[in-house]
Amino acid sequence: MLGKTEIDKTEALIDSAHALKDALRQDRHRPTYHFLPPAGWMNDINGAIFWQGRYHIFFQHNPEGGWWKWMQWGHASSVDLVHWVHHPIALTPTPGGPDRDGCFSGGAFL
Structure with missing residues (x-):
């Protein structure tokens, strides 16, 4: 079972991935x-x-x-x-x- 720290890290990685995805969609070179x-x-x-x-x-x-x-x-x-x-x-x-x-x-x- 994952502890709170691992869950927090996982959620932070997911949030970071979503932010990167949004930034890349707005990239003027896309x-x-x-x-x-x-x-x-x-x-x-x-x-x-x-x-x-x-x-x-x-x-x-x-x-x-x-x-x-x-x-x-x-x-x-x-x-x-x-x-x-x-x-x-x-x-x-x-x-x-x-x-x-x-x-x-x-x-x-x-």
Whole structure:
């Protein structure tokens, strides 16, 4: 069981991480015309479609951190390809399933 000191240190680290995240979002050098996820790591934008007046993209995404791990598919959409709305994760691995190590690029549209 954690003591009060360890809990206080953990809470301070979490607060510090949130403050850093907020500061980085305001960084004037953060790209604005290059798509970025709201947090974490991403690559391999694909599955781009135009549907019901919006551009939709899907991308490999680890929302837990800035490194490649347990890949999921992120989803975002835009009316102008500049201002993006981030949607919930589109595909996520099934624990113990054939995709347990991650959802990777492929090709399908239904």
